[in-house]
Amino acid sequence: MTTLQPTPAPTTVPGLPPLAARVRAVPSSVIRDLLALIERPGVISFAGGLPAPELFDVEGARASFDAVLAEAGPRALQYSPTEGNRALRDAVAARYTERGLPTDGADVVITTGSQQGLNLLATALVDPGDVVLVESPSYLAALQCFALAGAKLVAVPSGEDGVDVEALAALADRWAPKLLYTVPTFQNPTGRTLDLANRQAVVAVAERHGFRVLEDDPYAELRYSGEPVLPMAALTGPGRVVSTGSFSKILAPGLRLGWVRTDPSVRAGVVVAKQAADLHTSTVDQAAAAHYLAAGRLDAAVDRTRQEYRRRRDALLAGLPAALPPGSRWTTPDGGMFVWATLPEGWDTTALLPRALEHDVAFVPGAPFFPGDPQPSTMRLSFTTYGPDAIAEGTRRLAAALAG
Template identity: 55%
Template structure:
């Protein structure tokens, strides 16, 4: 076996779970914003005396009510979906692992944007695939994509089109159509990973890649309740075209038979209770003001010559310090000053840009963000 272990990343996350630290490192939702009461009521409902089925084995493909509810939500977002198009997974990480198991053979090539969320790549690595990065200092270039596809003959392209991790970047509608065309021309599978799509703070949503002409029958769309409801429940899903379903079903059965019957039933009950849209609206408002606080604080905190992304949603900003600076080298000093981030090197498969760092703005309220940025500014000032 092979695989990239983000152990250094885990250490940063562990270190920064200490409460004095203002952590911009994690990709964790703020637990203070969980709808604890709504979730508790949903569990109370499905745990009512007599409801023994929530403790029994259930179907590999997932709870029918939950699949119907997700299908309805996708339809309302412009992607007509039948419940049978969906497979419930144990978090979206499992959706990626199942996709790798179902579609990839050892030696196959996978194209990924770079920088990229590396835990996704572990799945492709464990399946024995070769990962080829698509350099993307700016937006993805469809001509370069076509060229790489002809040269590398990949089987699969992995994308996070909305508020990408780590850059925060969103693909334009035009680019999505172009990518779909290239994929159709070359018989390429697309994995459209969309954990953050509903966390949009400004602008209008672009169509899902899965909805673009040519991509409909070759795109696995992956979603999750981790960022909009509760990551601890590990409820994700994938939407697959007919041609991939049987292999995905076998992969799921092999992986864990099915996802927790109880947790699925509770999420279905939560969705039926009608609180989800209001809850997401609340998250959007809170995270938007946190992103704003971070954007406002960055100009003062970062050394002259720094640049950063201004995302339309999601959880992350991508910063590039001036050319000569090294975010990895500065990190120990930052941790001593109780502020944390993830150096950009953690998002590159090969040679990285040492001046980059990822900042998450979701974990703290605006005042703490301002405080953390002030400390980060002092550290960076000292490191120039």
């Protein structure tokens, strides 16, 4: 039987001091561990949340790298400002402005993926012992960031209708939090989107209780149905909401290019944290991305991706009624990369995963996404990695595994 074994906990060596307590206290990502297990040929994996590599614009990327190296020469390989390439910062700001959130390039700090943005904000905003409110369920790697910063994580009930605003206000009264973390659009792991009314209500609670909102928004441009919703930062004054974003889902994850949308109240702290982390993000990658955006290729690439991901989302949703046991329910996302399924009470998806792997299909059990009181009957399914035919075969394998 194939079993998923977590990464072993760090061990001590006699005569040497142990690793820092904050590292020893944070578990490895079950998703990253699972990715290592399912790389064998033949497995159809709904686990990874990986963008489809066949949709990457390799020709456009090559042309941009060639142009940057030809035009800038050695300067493209030199150190560069911590805040990032100004042309790329301006391009990110312009995309925010188009979405209804006026932004200047000076407000943007380029990061080595949006994951680094979360780390920088945790470093800049959270002291050990501070309370950070997080959606339940929530993005697993964000939970790791805040835990490494020494935060006390407090779960906020959330569902398909959004954040439970009454519960949020009560928790804010009790805990006096420093921060609320949310993925408001096509959330990882559930795929749900906070509507405008829920966003306004969440921001109003933050204003009354004096905490910041961290709006993690890497999926916003991957919309396949429904109408766009204003970013949360557009619903309040400067400083209340700080945002992160990424080119990983719309350009290529291997570039490791993301950003933090800052303001004067937090910008200096983010810059100092980044200086300590890596001085700056890759000079040549930033320059190539700025060239690519200036050439106008990104919007066409995103349109192609949206069209294909819509087909893949629909294929997964079409296969789930036959794949999951009667009484199951699942989200129907308007975009992003994920569907969140809940099996009937009594099912345990962590226990089911080895059986699924025996049928050469994989998913992510839902329990690790909960900061407290996990729901064992939940699972996350990503629909972006395979075409519709492979997705249909994957759901047939899932049905066989769950029936066995």
